Amino acid sequence: xxxxxxxxxxxVKKGPWTAEEDAKLLAYTSTHGTGNWTSVPQRAxxxxxxxxxxxxxxxxxxxxxxxHENFTHEEEELIVTLHAMLGSRWSLIANQLxxxxxxxxxxxxxxxxxxxxxxxxIDPITHRPIADxxxxxxxxxxxxxxxxxxxxxxxxxxxxxxxPPPPCLPVFHDAPYFAALQHQQQQVVTHVDADAPAxxxxxxxxxxxSDFLADDAAGAALAGHxxxxxxxxxxxxxxxxxxxAMTGVGGSRAFGDVDGASGAGVGGADDGAGAAxxxxxxxxxxxxxxxxxQLIAEMLADPAYYGGGGGSSSLELGWGC
DNA sequence: AAATCGGGCAACCGCGCGCAG
DNA sequence: CCTGCGCGCGGTTGCCCGATT
Numbered sequence: 001x002x003x004x005x006x007x008x009x010x011x012v013k014k015g016p017w018t019a020e021e022d023a024k025l026l027a028y029t030s031t032h033g034t035g036n037w038t039s040v041p042q043r044a045x046x047x048x049x050x051x052x053x054x055x056x057x058x059x060x061x062x063x064x065x066x067x068h069e070n071f072t073h074e075e076e077e078l079i080v081t082l083h084a085m086l087g088s089r090w091s092l093i094a095n096q097l098x099x100x101x102x103x104x105x106x107x108x109x110x111x112x113x114x115x116x117x118x119x120x121x122i123d124p125i126t127h128r129p130i131a132d133x134x135x136x137x138x139x140x141x142x143x144x145x146x147x148x149x150x151x152x153x154x155x156x157x158x159x160x161x162x163x164p165p166p167p168c169l170p171v172f173h174d175a176p177y178f179a180a181l182q183h184q185q186q187q188v189v190t191h192v193d194a195d196a197p198a199x200x201x202x203x204x205x206x207x208x209x210s211d212f213l214a215d216d217a218a219g220a221a222l223a224g225h226x227x228x229x230x231x232x233x234x235x236x237x238x239x240x241x242x243x244x245a246m247t248g249v250g251g252s253r254a255f256g257d258v259d260g261a262s263g264a265g266v267g268g269a270d271d272g273a274g275a276a277x278x279x280x281x282x283x284x285x286x287x288x289x290x291x292x293x294q295l296i297a298e299m300l301a302d303p304a305y306y307g308g309g310g311g312s313s314s315l316e317l318g319w320g321c
Numbered sequence: 322a323a324a325t326c327g328g329g330c331a332a333c334c335g336c337g338c339g340c341a342g
Numbered sequence: 343c344c345t346g347c348g349c350g351c352g353g354t355t356g357c358c359c360g361a362t363t
C-alpha cells in the first residue's frame with residue numbers, strides 16, 4: 001500500500017522554475033519563513049507546484065547564503081574525506097560545507113570527484129586502489145561498504161606527487177593491508193588525539209571498528225572491550241585502538257553493545273556491510289549526544305586533518321595530476 | 322553549418338523516519 | 343498502540359548546453 005500523493009498531481013506544474021515562481025516563493029519565505037511546505041504553494045500566490053517541489057527549489061537554489069561558485073580545492077578534499085568516512089550521506093557531508101546543499105555535493109561527486117578518483121586508480125565507492133580491489137576479489141568474500149577512517153588516505157611518503165596512489169580504506173580481515181597501514185594510521189590517530197578538541201565527554205567516548213564486526217568473537221576479547229565498556233562510545237581518537245586490534249584478528253561483538261544495550265547484532269559472518277553501517281549509525285547516534293557535528297567541524301577546521309597543513313600526518317590527495 | 326554526443330545540473334521520485342492525533 | 347501525514351534524504355531522470363565530428 002503506497003503512500004497517497006502529497007498533492008493533486010494533475011494540477012501541478014513540473015519542470016524548470018520560472019523567475020516569477022521563484023519570486024513568489026522567495027517573497028513568501030522571506031516574510032513567513034519555512035515550514036508546512038504543503039500549504040506554501042497556495043499561500044505563496046497560488047503556485048501550481050507541489051509543496052515538496054517548493055521545498056526543493058528553496059533549499060537547493062533560493063535559500064540565502066548559498067554558494068553558487070565552483071567548489072574549491074579544500075572543499076573537494078573535504079568531500080572526499082567525509083565520503084570516505086560517511087559514505088553517501090550527502091546531507092551530513094553538506095552540513096560541513098557552508099553554503100553547499102546536499103544536491104550540490106551529490107552532483108559534484110557524481111560528475112567530478114568520482115571520476116577524479118578513478119583517474120587516480122581509486123575506487124570511489126570503497127576508496128581503495130582499484131588494482132588492489134581486483135586482486136582481492138578472488139581471495140576475499142567479505143567486502144566493507146564505503147566507510148572507514150581518514151587515516152587510510154595517508155600517502156606512503158609525505159605529500160609526494162610521485163608516490164603511488166594512497167592505500168585508501170582498508171578491507172576488513174585484510175591482514176596485509178592492516179599490517180602495512182597500522183603505523184600510518186597510528187600516526188594520524190595520535191594526531192587526532194593530540195589536537196582534537198577535548199571535552200570531558202569525548203574522553204570516555206570510544207568507537208572501535210572491531211566492535212562492529214560481529215563475526216569474530218575472539219577479536220572482541222583481543223580488542224579488550226567487553227560489554228561493560230563505557231557507553232556511548234565515540235571518539236575519532238579511538239580509531240587507533242580499533243584498527244590495531246583488527247590487524248590480523250578481525251573484529252568482534254555485535255553493534256547492539258555499543259550503546260550499552262544488548263541489542264541483536266547486525267551481521268553474521270558475511271555481513272561486513274551491516275557491520276560498517278552500524279558503525280556509521282553509531283557515529284550518528286553519538287553525534288546527537290555530544291554534538292559531533294560541531295566536533296567534526298572543528299576538526300576539519302584544522303587543515304592538518306585533510307591536507308592543508310602539510311606534514312606527514314596530513315591528508316594529501318594531489319588533485320593536480 | 323548542422324548533427325551528434327556527452328557532461329553537468331536542476332528537478333523529480335520513492336522511501337524511511339518522526340510526530341501528532 | 344495505530345494510523346496518517348509532513349519532512350528530509352538518497353537515487354535517478356531528463357533537459358540544456360558546450361564540445362566534437
